[in-house]
Structure formats: C-alpha cells, structure tokens
Amino acid sequence: MTDLLKVNDITYKKNHHVILENTNLTLGSGHLVGLVGINGSGKTTLMRIITQLNKNYRGDITVAGETAVDKIKSKVSFSDDLASFSNSTKVDNIRKFYCKVYPDFSMSKFLELINFLDISLNSKLGSLSKGMREKLVIALCLSRETSLYLLDEPFSGVDSMARKQIIKSLLSWIDENSSLIISSHHISEISEILDEIVVIKDNTIIKHEATEDIRSQNLSLEEYFENLYQKEIK
Amino acid sequence: MEFKDNTPIYLQIEEVINNRIISEEYKIGEKIPSVRELSLDLGVNINTVQKSLNELVDEGILITQRGRGNFVADDLKVILKIKQELVNNIINEMYDKLSNMGLSKSEIVDAVTEFLKGRKE
Numbered sequence: 267m268t269d270l271l272k273v274n275d276i277t278y279k280k281n282h283h284v285i286l287e288n289t290n291l292t293l294g295s296g297h298l299v300g301l302v303g304i305n306g307s308g309k310t311t312l313m314r315i316i317t318q319l320n321k322n323y324r325g326d327i328t329v330a331g332e333t334a335v336d337k338i339k340s341k342v343s344f345s346d347d348l349a350s351f352s353n354s355t356k357v358d359n360i361r362k363f364y365c366k367v368y369p370d371f372s373m374s375k376f377l378e379l380i381n382f383l384d385i386s387l388n389s390k391l392g393s394l395s396k397g398m399r400e401k402l403v404i405a406l407c408l409s410r411e412t413s414l415y416l417l418d419e420p421f422s423g424v425d426s427m428a429r430k431q432i433i434k435s436l437l438s439w440i441d442e443n444s445s446l447i448i449s450s451h452h453i454s455e456i457s458e459i460l461d462e463i464v465v466i467k468d469n470t471i472i473k474h475e476a477t478e479d480i481r482s483q484n485l486s487l488e489e490y491f492e493n494l495y496q497k498e499i500k
Numbered sequence: 501m502e503f504k505d506n507t508p509i510y511l512q513i514e515e516v517i518n519n520r521i522i523s524e525e526y527k528i529g530e531k532i533p534s535v536r537e538l539s540l541d542l543g544v545n546i547n548t549v550q551k552s553l554n555e556l557v558d559e560g561i562l563i564t565q566r567g568r569g570n571f572v573a574d575d576l577k578v579i580l581k582i583k584q585e586l587v588n589n590i591i592n593e594m595y596d597k598l599s600n601m602g603l604s605k606s607e608i609v610d611a612v613t614e615f616l617k618g619r620k621e
Binding site: 296297298430433434437438454457458459460461477478481482484485486487488489 | 508
C-alpha cells in the first residue's frame with residue numbers, strides 16, 4: 267500500500283525565524299490523526315505547507331503519490347476560515363463558490379452534512395454563531411471528495427453539544443481511502459476518535475504514535491502530551 | 501458513552517459488547533451492528549472498534565460470516581464464559597480495593613456475608 271501523505275525533511279522559515287525544521291511524517295489512509303502542540307508550535311504552518319498555501323519551504327510533500335503543486339491541491343481539503351467572504355454572504359452562495367472552484371465538491375454530501383449540523387442554506391455568514399460558523403467550515407471541508415482532509419482547530423468556540431455532533435460527522439465521513447488530520451491544543455476533546463497522534467515541539471515533529479499504544483501504558487493522551495512538555499519546564 | 505482515556509479503548513469496547521450480550525441486547529446467534537454503526541454509536545474511531553471485534557472473534561464470542569457481518573456465537577457455553585469473566589473482574593476489583601485497605605481474606609468474606617444478610621431482609 268502506498269502512503270497517503272509523506273512530509274519529507276521540511277524546513278520553513280518566516281522573516282528569518284525558523285518555524286519548522288527537518289520535519290518528517292508518513293501517514294497511511296483510513297486514519298483520524300490528531301496534530302497537537304502548544305499555540306505557536308507550527309501546527310497551522312505545517313497544514314498550510316501540506317496544502318501548498320505556504321510555498322517557500324525546503325523539502326518535499328507527497329500526497330496520494332502526487333508531488334506537483336496543482337495535483338496536491340486536488341488531493342487535499344483544508345478548512346477555510348471563510349475570511350474572504352463578507353458577513354452578508356449567504357451559505358448558499360458560499361456553496362456555489364465551492365462548486366465552481368472545486369470540481370470534487372459534492373453537493374449531496376454538503377446538503378446532507380449541513381442538514382445534520384442544522385445549518386440553513388439561507389443563513390447569512392454574519393448571523394451564524396461561532397459554533398455554527400465552525401460547523402459550516404467543517405461541512406465545506408468534508409464535502410470535497412478527496413484523499414486528505416485537514417481541519418485546523420475545529421472546536422474553538424464550539425460548545426459541547428455541537429462538538430459531539432461534529433465528532434459524529436467526522437466519524438461517519440471518513441472512509442478507508444482517506445485520512446483526516448485535526449489540529450488541537452486541547453486533545454482530550456477529541457481523543458476517543460483519534461487512532462494516531464502527531465506531536466509538534468521545538469519546530470519539528472517529535473512523536474507519531476498509535477493512541478491505543480499510549481493508553482496501554484496507562485497514560486491518557488493528555489498526560490502523554492504534558493509529559494513531553496514538562497521535561498523542559500524543570 | 502464515556503471511556504477512560506488511560507486504558508486501551510478497544511478493551512473497554514469489548515466489555516461494552518460483552519455486557520450487551522449478557523443483558524441480551526445482542527441475542528445469542530444474532531447479528532450485531534456493523535463496525536461503522538458501532539463507531540458512531542460509541543463515538544470512537546472505527547479502527548479501534550474493528551480491533552475489539554477481531555479480539556472477540558478470536559475468543560470465539562463473535563463469529564464473522566463473510567459478507568454478512570458479525571454474529572454472537574450460537575453457543576450457550578460461550579455466554580456463560582463471558583458471564584464468569586465479568587463476575588471475576590468485578591470481584592477482583594473489589595478484592596484489590598479491600599485488600600489495599602488491609603483486610604484479610606477472612607475479613608473480606610465476613611464483610612461480604614454481612615452485607616448479603618443485610619440485603620436479604
């Protein structure tokens with residue numbers, strides 16, 4: 267079986283600051299992966315590099331066997347923060363935009379998802395609560411039929427009821443041919459749905475583990491994560 | 501469903517399924533929900549659910565029928581074995597707690613006997 271994602275020796279600097287250095291990661295398909303690290307550790311940067319939004323990196327990215335920028339873009343769906351849409355834009359117009367830009371955008375998937383997540387096509391973006399807006403971001407991201415889905419902090423500002431609803435939609439939307447990476451600085455919120463976690467620290471990926479292997483050492487994912495950071499505090 | 505985060509979840513799922521068999525929510529010889537349905541129902545990763553089912557198949561508690569899904573073994577002995585295991589687990593946990601408090605074996609027996617007398621009346 268070929269790897270779904272290969273991050274090969276990526277180094278990325280911004281204004282002479284090293285954000286990521288010699289970073290490597292290999293992922294198979296059919297996984298829900300948590301990307302964890304404290305704020306500012308480079309989680310979003312890594313996602314943007316995989317999606318080819320940040321371009322001036324050193325190293326190679328391969329997604330589903332593709333290495334060319336345009337081909338990779340067609341294999342990765344990254345959660346859009348919707349910042350380019352005005353508050354008066356209707357959900358249905360955002361949908362139309364997505365249909366135009368992404369040939370793999372599935373209308374039926376999207377309608378099913380927003381119905382499940384209680385979002386109306388007629389709502390204006392500005393009228394959505396923070397949690398509703400996050401749900402819309404997730405619905406748009408998951409509605410593309412592609413290989414790799416990247417959700418950047420999907421639970422910020424989402425209450426626990428909505429979180430449970432979103433988690434169900436994540437569990438049911440990923441199949442054996444795709445994988446989903448979710449970044450979070452609050453891992454206990456999502457630990458049960460993850461089968462792997464990737465930890466970023468000191469500008470690189472320091473761990474990539476099966477979640478059940480961590481639990482079999484009688485550690486919760488949160489304890490495991492905290493232990494990795496605590497070494498430095500003392 | 502709430503799971504403990506510091507114990508492998510596949511083991512906890514096995515326990516959930518065993519309990520459902522004992523309580524006859526899943527009946528002897530009948531089909532249990534699919535991996536995907538269980539993943540949604542329990543709110544856990546599909547690969548983790550698959551691992552639990554594989555273990556239960558290995559233990560002879562579930563039988564996989566190609567293309568049809570997983571069935572509870574049509575064998576009363578298997579069900580009795582699960583029941584015995586669950587009972588052992590509970591007693592084991594109780595024993596550990598009481599012996600950690602410094603109770604001897606006979607004190608534990610006395611305590612349980614007293615308790616049961618109290619329950620009956």
